Amino acid sequence: MGSRMRNHQLMAAGLHLGYADREIVSDLNLTIPAGELTVIVGANACGKSTLLRGLARLLSPSKGAVYLDGKPIHQMPTREVATLLGVLPQSPIAPDAITVADLVGRGRYPHQGWFRRWTPEDDAAVAEALGATDMADLAARPVDELSGGQRQRVWIAMALAQETDLLLLDEPTTFLDINHQVEVLDLLTDLVKSRGRTVVVVLHDLNLACRYADHIVAMKSGKIIVEGKPVDVMTEKVVHDVFNMSSRIVLDPVSNTPMIVPIGRHHVEAAEKA
């Protein structure tokens, strides 16, 4: 499938986002590198999920705009956007008793008109998405019966079945065990490396973020502090600025990416505390 997709461009210019009177993201500029895995990190309430919702046109900007291929995304027909850009929000709801194949099939919605029936093309897209997420054997199972990790893979499969070049995910690894977190991030990396998709993820775990990101965006109070390759931009000072916490940065022994070792008040040798 990768071959017929071209890289679509997503960018934010002078973006202000908020709820009611509360401004959460202010005057933010960001270009998402095409064909790469971008990870957005930051402390709780720094606006990273809000930024993702804004980029995904789930939240209208109070000022500025998000552009998809140069066009303001909020003024494009929402269905047209849905064929170019897929989103996995933080807490999607699975209807009761729905089967895996059925839920994944919901991703085909933007490709089906009011009266268009289900086509072999739709079946192929669902099959491909289930294969990519390793859910093939569970196609006929009810989603209620799956484990947390499997359930998260189903949602990712649904977003994959949408067959969009751009994929935005809001904390897809939250509530997952470490093995499932790695599994999900490996899957997203597969999408970027072997299918040339552009993926943007909000993540909590800094070290996994540094390992998997081609491009990392660190935010604080609705502003971007740094962005770039993790090895270039993640310094002890940046970690202090973003998380207000001292740390040492060492090289991750298995990936050679930056690994943040936090320095708290306890269990730390005296020399480090200074």
Add this chain to the structure above:
Amino acid sequence: MTIVQATTIAAVRRSRQSHATRVTFGLLAALLAAAIAAMLLGDFAVPPETVLQSLFSPLTGIANKGVDFIVLQVRLPRLVLALLSGAAFGLSGIIFQTLLRNPLASPDIIGIAHGASAAAVFCIIVLGWGGLSVSLGAFAGAVLTAIAIYLLAWRNGVTAYRVVLIGIGAAAMLSAVISYLFTRARLNEVQQAMAWLVGSLNAAQPADSIVLAITMVVILPALFVLVRGLDGLELGDDTAHALGTHVEHTRLGLMLVAVALAAFATAAVGPVGFVAFVSGPIARRLMGGAGRGFPQAALVGALVMLVSDLVAQHALPSTQLPTGVVTGAFGATFLLWLLVVSGRSGRVN
């Protein structure tokens, strides 16, 4: 990464579809049986072939005045009204329950039926109206209540939770209004109002069925178009939006359809309790995940209404019960069962 064939997916989908088809035909068969019973049962015994002859008498011209009156003027209008109102209640219920993601959120629980009732009682007791004007009043009451609930629940969009809570509040308030109206009514007015409140098919007129049939013909195509939007809406507002659904338009449209169905059905037969409430969950259980179950819920609604009416007419030898008494007894039992079962599994539905 494993390779899945599209044919595997197609096979899964087809097996679900064939299950849905079996459920639909099962329900249709049950409806047919109940309809035959409705045409044959009665104090005035009419043999099957005479019933058939009478049904076709407008075409064949073979008249048999006495039997034709029983069949065409009494039993047939009652049967048709039971089917149409039951289907309308069933659809209205499942639309609300799906949209608000709550099996308790049927129009007879979130205040819409109460709005119709309060308006009808007002018409009977304060205005001294009767017949068709009461139906019109009930319709207006249902629609006004729905609008009020929607506006009160609105806060940058409508959340399911707020609609249910405000609806239940509205239901309690409207019940109080009904009670107050009763305190200042004369005995015969109370009797007339009570009869309306319980809901009954005893006064079924062909005109009621015609109005309801026209409503269905107008509304069903709209529902057919809007229901596609539920593919996304069922997954939460953000996911729906992400999939390219017009979230607020679709939700408002579906609510209008559900309110119209409930309002017209209530105007025709009164607030027959629990039909809207039980149809969706029963249909869902029959389907077992093989689809959303909207058409099936309409069939279940028609079946519950028809069978309840048969029981109401023939269970006790000497008296006819109002249909609402039977559906109420059945529905309340079902509600308790649903709560017990969901209490065990830790979730409702």
